[in-house]
Amino acid sequence: MPPYSPDQAHAANALDATIDRAAAALAAAQRPDGHWVFELxxxxxxxxxxxxxxxxxxxxxxxxxxxxxxxxxxxxxxxxxxxxxxxxxxxxxxxxxxxxxxxxxxxxxxxxxxxxxxxxxxxxxxxxxxxxxxxxxxxxxxxxxxxxxxxxxxxxxxxxxxxxxxxxxxxxxxxxxxxxxxxxxxxxxxxxxxxxxxxRVDELYTGSRVRAxxxxxxxxxxxxxxxxxxxxxxxxxxxxxxxxxxxxxxxxxxxxxxxxxxxxxxxxxxxxxxxxxxxxxxxxxxxxxxxxxxxxxxxxxxxxxxxxxxxxxQPCVSPVWDTALAAHAMLEAGEEQAADAALDWLRPRQVLDVEGDWAGQKPDVRPGGWAFQYRNDHYPDLDDTAVVVMAMDRAKDRRGAADGGAIARGVEWTVGLQSRNGGWGAFDADNDHHYLNNLPFADHGALLDPPTADVSARVVSMLAQLGERDGPRMAAALAYLAQEQEADGSWFGRWGVNHVYGTWSVLCALNAAGLTGADPMVAKAVAWLRAIQNPDGGWGESCDSYDLGRTGHAPAPATASQTAWALLGLMAAGEAGSEAVARGIDWLVRHQAADGLWGQEHHTGGGFPRVFYLRYHGYPKYFPLWALARWRNLQRGNEGRVAWGM
The missing domain is CATH 1.50.10.20 (Glycosyltransferase)
Incomplete structure (x- = not known):
């Protein structure tokens, strides 16, 4: 692959062709009833x-x-x-x-x-x-x-x-x-x-007594x-x-x-x-x-x-997550019909009448979330719910009141599960009894669901996109995110690999909440993303970044999904015109496959850090389209298609 050259400026028709091929390929993968589900x-x-x-x-x-x-x-x-x-x-x-x-x-x-x-x-x-x-x-x-x-x-x-x-x-x-x-x-x-x-496997024993x-x-x-x-x-x-x-x-x-x-x-x-x-x-x-x-x-x-x-x-299936994220990508690319079909599929899957296990901690909160899978009514999650609500909100001017009730209940349930420290976990509130990770049964270190920066950022993005930029709960959430920033400027990504994922998530949230590139927290994160960009223009990070030493970014070959995350984060911070973003866009354009999508064998999803990782086959299909379409919209000043919540 030839090195990047500033002379390789992206002609509008070349970028349009890249986006059109990607959107067509993603549309072809949409199920007849409007949803997407990719291998996990x-x-x-x-x-x-x-x-x-x-x-x-x-x-x-x-x-x-x-x-x-x-x-x-x-x-x-x-x-x-x-x-x-x-x-x-x-x-x-x-x-x-x-x-x-x-x-x-x-x-x-x-x-x-x-x-x-x-x-x-x-x-x-x-x-x-x-x-x-x-x-x-x-x-x-x-x-x-x-x-x-x-x-x-x-x-x-x-x-x-x-x-x-x-x-x-x-x-x-x-x-x-x-x-x-x-x-x-x-x-x-x-x-x-x-x-x-x-x-039996007697031959796998040494005869010595050892501990995991x-x-x-x-x-x-x-x-x-x-x-x-x-x-x-x-x-x-x-x-x-x-x-x-x-x-x-x-x-x-x-x-x-x-x-x-x-x-x-x-x-x-x-x-x-x-x-x-x-x-x-x-x-x-x-x-x-x-x-x-x-x-x-x-x-x-x-x-x-x-x-x-x-x-x-597979360990599970991810239809709600895939559908909501693909809908965002299609909305960014202007493919409204496909996005509308996805939202129509998502709306009836909201959990409205089951008080799941989360109600033990928050008994006064009404149900209203979405699960990750087709059905998992006892265990909806905050991340999926925020992403679905933001997609519905993006389309409200065109769809009218069709999704208004779903949005309101989703927000009500989500804000009801805010933890004491201002953040949000994935499935429960205040699930942070860390001493339990010392149980002999918990040698995997994944017994708990405490608040994390990536999920909290998604909720902040949702609230800010819906117009809430101040107030006690937003102040507490922003303080939590500020506290969670790593010394190098990044954020830990619990559910995606890893600091690139977390930093993208938080930069989008901070932008939605009104913080600009002049804010020291944002500026430090931007500098970090620039510093870890690979020489070929892409971004990559290995699952080794989850080691116990929490050493930060672990360099790896660029992947389509991580490059897209870095680009979306930088653009949210006001860096759409920077050379770093131009080089990242160039990487995505040059690595598009003949079928209009992107290949990716690397695991960029986090199941349980240090124990279990996920390869989302959908990530290299919708995230690159999302990043490319957003860059085009910003270049053309098409603010109407840009949703800064994500």
Missing amino acids: EADATIPAEYILLRHYLSEPDDLPLEARIGRYLRRLQSPAHHGWSLFHDGGFDLSATVKAYYALKMIGDDPAAPHMARARAAVLAAGGAAAANVFTRIQLALYAAGPWSAVPTMPPELIFAPRWFPFSLSRTSYWSRTVVVPLLVLATLRPVARNPRGV TTRAADTRALWRTGFGLLDRALKAGDGWWPRRRRAAAIAACRDWVLARLNGLDGLGAIYPAMANSVMMLDALGFPPEHPARAAARESVERLLVHRADETYC
């Missing part, structure tokens, strides 16, 4: 767990399906470290490698095969399967391939703990609750998978010691629980899951919770044909993505 890919762990689930349930062999998943898993094995990573071109991850190895052995890969031998050597060199994280050790224990003694004890009686109790499940995040509650039953009943092929090393950034030695002693006490007294109380606790866990089973969209609409619910129902004696179990099992099946010669399992 994680790493090897979810497809591996899907294989293990089938064998846990002793389901009929599906050799062609196993062959396709096997090809997918083998393709992801690293030629450098011989294991599996958590993201594209990432480093070795022990837990992902143990699961992938086990799944491949389960479907018939010979342990003596070169790829298996190399993976096994890498696992043993890292301490063996005993050093894997808690959820991997649970998977192994369910197959009698690892000891239950290596799993922290969590008695099902926790389901009875009131909200004020220090270890109440209501103090954890939604994803933790939905994953853990069925696990409480499984860890108590300790069923062993039927595993008809009798596959994944830890949250905010762990404290005193808390860890205290929780460790508590776990020992629970193990010692595990057989002393009153039988009636234990039976009542298991029944309460069962009822909790059944009340939130969510039909064919599954418990929490996320794979780990969905799979755990199926195994729990199986352990409790629900036959395969029972409506609840059948629906739970089908919800898992709906996550599969079939390609010509491969299959993998």
